[in-house]
Amino acid sequence: MKLEFPKDFWWGAATSGPQSEGRFNKQHANMFDYWYEVEPEAFYKQVGPDTTSNFYNSFKEDIRLMKEIGLNSVRTSIQWTRLIDDLETGTLNEDGVRFYNEVIDEFIANGIRPVMNLHHFDLPVELYHKYGGWENKRVGELFANFAEQCFKLFSDRVTDWFTFNEPMVIVEGEYLMQFHYPKIVDGPKAVQVAYNLVLASAKAIQKFREVNTNPKGRIGTILNLTPPYPATDSPEDKKASHIANLWLNRLFMDSAVHGELPEELAALFDSEGVLWESTPEELAIIKENVIDVLGINFYHPHRVERPEFSSNSLAIDWLPTKFWKDYDMPGRRMNHDKGWEIYPKAVYDIGMDIKENYNNIEWFMSENGMGVSREERWMNADGVIEDDYRISFIQEHLYWLHKVIEDGSNCFGYHLWTPIDCWSWANAYRNRYGFISNNIHTQIKTIKKSGYWFKGVADTNTMELTIHVEGAENFKPVTSL
Ligand code: BGP
Helix, strand or coil: CEEECCCCCEEEEECCHHHHCCCCCCCCCEHHHHHHHHCHHHCHHHCCHHHCCCHHHHHHHHHHHHHHCCCCEEEEECCHHHHEEECCCCEECHHHHHHHHHHHHHHHHCCCEEEEECCCCCCEHHHHHHHCHHHCHHHHHHHHHHHHHHHHHHCCCCCEEEEEECHHHHHHHHHCCCCCCCCCCCHHHHHHHHHHHHHHHHHHHHHHHHHCCCCCCEEEEEEECCCEEECCCCHHHHHHHHHHHHHHHHHHHHHHHCCCCCHHHHHHHHHHCCCCCCCHHHHHHHHHCCCCEEEEECCCCEEEECCCCCCCCHHHHCCCCCCCEECCCCCCCEECCCCEECCCCHHHHHHHHHHHHCCCCCEEEEECCCCEECHHHHECCCCCECCHHHHHHHHHHHHHHHHHHHCCCCEEEEEEECCECCCCHHHCCCEECCCEEEECCCCEEEECHHHHHHHHHHHHCEEECCCCCCCCCCCCCCCCC
């Protein structure tokens, strides 16, 4: 079966500044740089952010490889810690400006659309020490000032901007589940941080509306949507799943697209005594500064069941949560290397949700991918990794993406995480996601089989489906999450 995609579809891949550039010449440490300095053993094989791929030095060669595999668009991020010298006054770092100018120009010269994100888990650590990071609304103001500098410098050539990558991961990682520094477990703080991130994104959008002069310019945010599916049809499991959806997905989706935080969630937090602090002026900024375009990162769904116990403290109860519990569905398909369930049909459910509940806003799949360890297991005599599992993984997700586009969802692109194997936070280089492998000792980069395959798809705007897609034969649409 051949699947044809809409005209001008984005075929691309995503990375981020802190995961690809290396620390070279950066003026400030971000949260991960600092965490590595104080606790290197928290990182796989003690490989830290100073050993990320070498994009700062090798971007011309890297972009040439991205072109070679047919990418027509690539997302990366501008690092606050590289572009700005004085974080309070926003003075620019000359080398940072030069670097991002050259990167943007190089992408364009190679026929690749540069898609720019402004925050990818890389808060300057000084702002954490001085203000408590995202707990403090002042940091959101400083972020909006940084964003303004980026728009002024680059929006003559960059038309597609995104404020945050996966704000919920900042909340969960830093304030609930301890996988990002400062590894706090504090429900009320997490709620306030979530609100502050919503506000910071709206303030950056406000700046964009003020300073962008490019008529093609548009701005959005990148959210990791994890559709929750209840373990059973019982009212208790369904309620748990509904609340999980309010927090995990709707908090950021509703505020980004509709300019409103979900009332039901606010009422729930209010009754728990942990409602975020907001002012009418802030809520007006959120209402007035909604996004033009949406990026959705999708890796895995959430299976949810009723919570096991409950106390009076949201902070104590959050792990496992007071309102729901993660459910290990028997027989689910797993990527065991990463520990994530593989459930491509969720792409259809996400697309329909956007169509029906979010004004059918234009969106693209901004990340999707499969982290696999020890990929050299599949290296052939020519040194090419034969990652057929990745090709199948992408095919299945693209099958459902194509189906939801056919059914009217306004999706304009697909980006794999990631073009070239890059550094994965505390997992360092354990799991590899790229179309292109990277030997971090020699910096030799080699296109994988999936890279050659993807070029064929991108060049023809058509995908030949060569595998069986689970669930496609008895597909019944679920149109609401
Ligand atoms: C997403 C992040 C990426 C990337 C990816 C893979 O959540 O936006 O930065 O890292 O996940 O996950 P991991 O690196 O944890 O394997």
